[in-house]
Amino acid sequence: MSDSSTTNEKYAPSAEFAAQANATADLYTEADADRLAFWDKQARRLTWDQEWSEVLDWSQAPVSKWFVGGKLNVAANCLDRHVDEGNGDRVAVHWIGEPKSDARDITYSELLADVSRAANYLSSLGLVAGDRVAIYMPMIPEAYIAMLACARLGLTHSVVFAGFSSAALRSRVDDAEAKVVITSDGQFRRGKPAPLKAAVDEALGSDLPNVDGPAASVHKVLVVRRTGIDVDWDAERDVWWDEVVPEQPDTHTPESFDAEHPLFLLYTSGTTGKPKGIVHSSGGYLVQASYTHYNVFDLKPESDVYWCTADIGWVTGHTYGVYGPLSNGSTCVVYEGTPNSPDEHRHFEIIEDKKVSIYYSAPTLVRTFMKWGHEIPAAHDLSSIRVLGSVGEPINPEAWRWYRDNIGGGKAPIVDTWWQTETGAIMVSPLPGVTETKPGSAMRPLPGISMDVVDNDGETVASEEQGLLVGTEPWPAMLRGIWGDMDRYRDTYWSHFAEQGYYFAGDGAKWDSDGALWVLGRVDDVMNISGHRISTSEVESALVGHEAVAEAAVVGASDEQTGQAIVAYVILREHHIGSGDELVDALKAAVSKEISPIAKPRDITVVPELPKTRSGKIMRRLLRDLAEGREVGDTSTLSDPSIMEALQKK
Numbered sequence: 350m351s352d353s354s355t356t357n358e359k360y361a362p363s364a365e366f367a368a369q370a371n372a373t374a375d376l377y378t379e380a381d382a383d384r385l386a387f388w389d390k391q392a393r394r395l396t397w398d399q400e401w402s403e404v405l406d407w408s409q410a411p412v413s414k415w416f417v418g419g420k421l422n423v424a425a426n427c428l429d430r431h432v433d434e435g436n437g438d439r440v441a442v443h444w445i446g447e448p449k450s451d452a453r454d455i456t457y458s459e460l461l462a463d464v465s466r467a468a469n470y471l472s473s474l475g476l477v478a479g480d481r482v483a484i485y486m487p488m489i490p491e492a493y494i495a496m497l498a499c500a501r502l503g504l505t506h507s508v509v510f511a512g513f514s515s516a517a518l519r520s521r522v523d524d525a526e527a528k529v530v531i532t533s534d535g536q537f538r539r540g541k542p543a544p545l546k547a548a549v550d551e552a553l554g555s556d557l558p559n560v561d562g563p564a565a566s567v568h569k570v571l572v573v574r575r576t577g578i579d580v581d582w583d584a585e586r587d588v589w590w591d592e593v594v595p596e597q598p599d600t601h602t603p604e605s606f607d608a609e610h611p612l613f614l615l616y617t618s619g620t621t622g623k624p625k626g627i628v629h630s631s632g633g634y635l636v637q638a639s640y641t642h643y644n645v646f647d648l649k650p651e652s653d654v655y656w657c658t659a660d661i662g663w664v665t666g667h668t669y670g671v672y673g674p675l676s677n678g679s680t681c682v683v684y685e686g687t688p689n690s691p692d693e694h695r696h697f698e699i700i701e702d703k704k705v706s707i708y709y710s711a712p713t714l715v716r717t718f719m720k721w722g723h724e725i726p727a728a729h730d731l732s733s734i735r736v737l738g739s740v741g742e743p744i745n746p747e748a749w750r751w752y753r754d755n756i757g758g759g760k761a762p763i764v765d766t767w768w769q770t771e772t773g774a775i776m777v778s779p780l781p782g783v784t785e786t787k788p789g790s791a792m793r794p795l796p797g798i799s800m801d802v803v804d805n806d807g808e809t810v811a812s813e814e815q816g817l818l819v820g821t822e823p824w825p826a827m828l829r830g831i832w833g834d835m836d837r838y839r840d841t842y843w844s845h846f847a848e849q850g851y852y853f854a855g856d857g858a859k860w861d862s863d864g865a866l867w868v869l870g871r872v873d874d875v876m877n878i879s880g881h882r883i884s885t886s887e888v889e890s891a892l893v894g895h896e897a898v899a900e901a902a903v904v905g906a907s908d909e910q911t912g913q914a915i916v917a918y919v920i921l922r923e924h925h926i927g928s929g930d931e932l933v934d935a936l937k938a939a940v941s942k943e944i945s946p947i948a949k950p951r952d953i954t955v956v957p958e959l960p961k962t963r964s965g966k967i968m969r970r971l972l973r974d975l976a977e978g979r980e981v982g983d984t985s986t987l988s989d990p991s992i993m994e995a996l997q998k999k
């Protein structure tokens with residue numbers, strides 16, 4: 350999907366950067382000497398209310414326990430600790446709204462007071478530790494406050510991306526049996542308010558297909574007034590945030606929770622249609638979030654301005670938008686809008702204005718910037734930038750160079766960070782100031798992390814040979830399971846290499862002859878659209894959900910802009926209504942509504958037949974060849990090889 354050919358182009362860290370870097374090569378030495386002692390030491394970055402008796406208990410593998418018996422409060426580690434240490438006046442969040450007139454700086458003391466009020470309100474609803482709360486919000490301060498208030502009370506949050514449909518929200522609310530939904534009346538999108546609460550009303554009601562009456566678990570919907578647009582109101586269920594939260598006491602005593610207490614669930618696409626609720630812990634998660642954020646981004650809390658552009662709806666927005674940076678006392682930029690609102694200068698204006706020094710974003714955005722042209726960043730003073738990060742998909746070397754030259758002043762180190770919703774925190778990345786980087790390679794597992802590239806038998810592959818990326822030892826931020834489905838957890842991640850006890854990441858990779866790791870993309874039926882995971886079967890079931898469609902096959906085809914794009918082949922029902930472009934548009938709209946606009950297929954082709962094996966499996970490999978305009982591969986296992994010829998003619 351991207352140009353991942355090994356290059357020998359190397360960028361050594363400058364002596365100047367190395368001299369001031371947080372991380373040194375000693376981290377590798379220490380971790381190699383004694384991995385668990387290394388993590389024991391890293392855990393002491395945080396404030397614990399009770400010390401652990403054991404670093405790792407792996408006796409119930411593949412479910413791990415880290416910092417066994419340790420107790421802490423995640424929110425207190427992100428807020429109270431900094432205030433207690435005399436840093437209450439430091440800005441925690443430079444919030445920048447989409448409308449240019451909207452901005453607000455929030456100090457650590459103010460954020461602590463806001464979180465305390467929200468926590469006091471949530472506990473007044475009778476919620477207790479372990480209850481689930483769904484958060485469906487745009488990038489506004491209250492979204493951060495809501496997450497941290499949940500963390501403070503031990504309520505397990507489930508953030509659902511505000512771009513997801515009401516059907517997606519409903520299935521997540523039901524799966525987690527969330528008791529409360531926190532949302533806003535609307536959100537600003539390209540200068541205009543768009544409704545959001547309306548989607549919550551639809552989700553919780555009984556009108557969606559495949560639901561059995563209203564969402565039974567939800568008692569309250571807490572609504573932030575963001576845009577002032579009209580909303581429907583259920584007086585029993587709905588409550589305005591600004592009518593109940595501000596009047597609450599602004600202090601709150603945090604309780605300590607077990608290191609293994611579930612901090613959050615985050616749903617992600619798997620190879621089957623049903624999204625998986627990935628479960629994350631409190632202690633191990635925060636240890637690795639904090640350690641990686643400090644070392645990979647070289648964070649200097651007193652002087653850096655850090656901006657992770659990810660929405661809180663994604664894991665990057667959790668670990669590097671909220672928990673990693675706040676645990677380290679960072680000053681963060683949080684921006685509500687899109688990069689081209691009101692015009693393509695917006696991100697660069699923000700960097701210039703706030704003197705952003707660490708910028709963490711995704712290859713798809715870098716490619717968009719490239720398309721807009723280098724004159725746009727060149728019109729701004731970006732000299733504050735000193736570290737650049739990339740995440741979400743392999744970054745092609747061309748985009749890597751452009752990023753460094755045009756945003757990083759030709760000198761800022763780039764940290765290409767490989768990790769997953771499941772891993773919780775960064776696993777593979779260069780350490781700036783230590784690692785010589787190669788454009789397009791995530792380089793090497795971080796100190797304390799053990800990974801390998803293996804063949805189907807679990808043997809390490811020779812360098813330059815493609816294999817499967819695996820985790821060979823447990824790590825603190827690893828997922829603790831799939832919510833409500835531990836069999837699926839074992840099956841999805843641990844059954845491929847059960848004998849070796851390896852974690853199967855689902856990515857193809859290789860080591861090059863210098864020992865650098867190259868991640869080559871997914872090996873399963875998960876597509877990567879602009880860094881967002883969408884499964885082929887999710888889109889297929891949305892298409893088949895449309896009355897005109899009898900059968901659908903979906904593949905991810907490489908796309909210059911979005912990394913991969915969704916290409917669908919559909920067989921229509923005998924007596925369907927509509928045809929031609931109109932029908933194709935209706936199908937695209939149906940997927941967009943059922944899942945999210947991100948999942949909208951780029952192309953939909955109506956076909957008479959799909960290529961299948963004799964056992965009835967759709968051969969996606971052949972459809973991918975077709976979608977990418979390649980010569981079609983071996984068709985000998987097809988039940989009817991002539992089908993591909995017919996499709997090619999189309």
Ligand code: 6R9
Pocket residue numbers: 617663664665739740741742743744765766767768769770771791854855856868869870871877880881882
């Ligand atoms: C953090 C996040 C995980 C999948 C992962 C892989 C791809 C992420 C990458 C990368 C190459 C990188 N991926 N970072 N591929 N280089 N630096 O993105 O989590 O949304 O769960 O996606 O994304 O394919 O398996 P998530």
